[in-house]
Amino acid sequence: MDAKHSIAADLLRWYDAHRRDLPWRARPGQRADPYRVWLSEVMLQQTTVATVGPRFTSWVARWPDIASLAAADEAEVMAAWAGLGYYARARNLVKAARAVADEHGGRLPDTEAALRTLPGLGDYTAAAVAAIAFGRRAVVVDANVERVVARLFIAAGKPAVRAAAETITPDERAGDFAQAMMDLGATVCTPRNPRCMLCPLTAGCAARREGVQESYPVKPAKKARPQRYGTIFWLERGGEVLLVRRPARGLLGGMRALPTGPWAEDRPGLEDAPVAAGWRMLNIAVSHVFTHFALELALAVADADAHTRPASGEYWPVARIDSAGLPTVFAKAARAIRGELCG
Structure with missing residues (x-):
């Protein structure tokens, strides 16, 4: 048996005995539901299995198939996604579901090339769905696979890792x-601290032989994230707080949120406050890190009277703010403000 077949055979034997039991998976040798595979792969991008597990279960209880997701209200989908981050993923899920319903008879395409034509399905997701849902031979390289292959072959750089993964798929x-x-x-x-003694591939691992496991994969130096500043506004009236919809395009597009001014290089103070009011700045701030920048948010609070008429938005019960589907950064700010006001 050559090295390629030996690696695959050894790994599949290990998988049959030690595979993780995950709600979107089929048993070894069986095909999984393509919708569940696709949904799980999208949810798992930049998000841990521990976080995704319960969210996946509640999602499929609400939208069990492509047809139901295609017919869903996008605002409800975005609210259900709250807390998972990278909200373009949720918008693309709805767009892709509608494209599948309209152009593919309600069934996901079964090839990488066709899958890549759908909104939000890049090379990795298309390969994963083609392989896992449809049994197509596809080279699937996520962060975990990259690490395994880089160590097996002492491969540096994504092109070298992919080429090596091709040889053993x-x-x-x-x-x-x-x-x-x-x-x-x-x-x-x-x-860190790989468990090499438990690895079914340890005999053929080049990094293990040379004792350099933790040096691979080689990561490029991280660039410093730019720092931006903003202000979040908490306008309360009779036990309710003003929420707005963010613009459809852009970061956190279409999501329900607390009003906020610009996110800029300098602190904007009360710029773009939703109404003229007796704003009071709290002596705390909230920090959040996005992919491309770090954000520090000042927190401004005010009480609105019955005659205060914001240009847009809705008042939401403060006691039920957790059900508003706020993105993580706004949910974090809401908790901080409530803690300060009630403390």
Whole structure:
């Protein structure tokens, strides 16, 4: 048996015995529901399995298939996504579901090329869905797979990792192989303190032989994130607080949120406050890190009387603010403000 087939065979034997039991998976050798595979792959981008598990279960209880998601109200979908971050993923889920309903007879395409034509499905997601849901031979490389392959072959850089992954991806059980690589990276070939003694591939691992496991994969130096500043406005009236819809395009587009001024290089103070009021700045701030910048938010509070008429928005019961589906940064600010006002 050559090295390619030996790696695949050893890994699949390990997977059959040690696979993670996840709500979107089928049993080894069986095909999973394509919708559930696609949904899980999108949810898992930049989000941990522990976070996704319960959210996935509640999602499929509400929208169990592509048809129901295609017919869903986008605002409700965005609210259900709150807290998972990277909200363009949720918008693209709805767009792709509608494209599948309108252009593919309600069924996900079963090839990488066709899957890549759908909104939000890039190379990785298309490969994962093609392999796991449809049994297509596809080279699936996420962060866990990258780490395993980089260590196996001492491969530096994404092109070298992908080329090496191509050489060991089997023709049969490609979906199980992809999930086995993911599981191995998540549970054994971890970023720090890899459990090499438990690894089914340790005999052929070049990094293990040279004792440099934790040096791979080689990561480029991180660029410093720009720092931006803003102000969040908490306008309360009779036990309710003003919420607005963010613009459809842009960061957190279409999401229900607390009003905020510009996010700029300098502190904007009360610029773009939703109404003229007796604003009071709290002696606390909230910090949040997005992909491309870090944000520090000052918190301004005011009471509105019955005659205060914001240009837009809705008043939401403060006691039920957790049900408003606020993005993480605004939910964090709401908790901080309530803690300060009630403390």
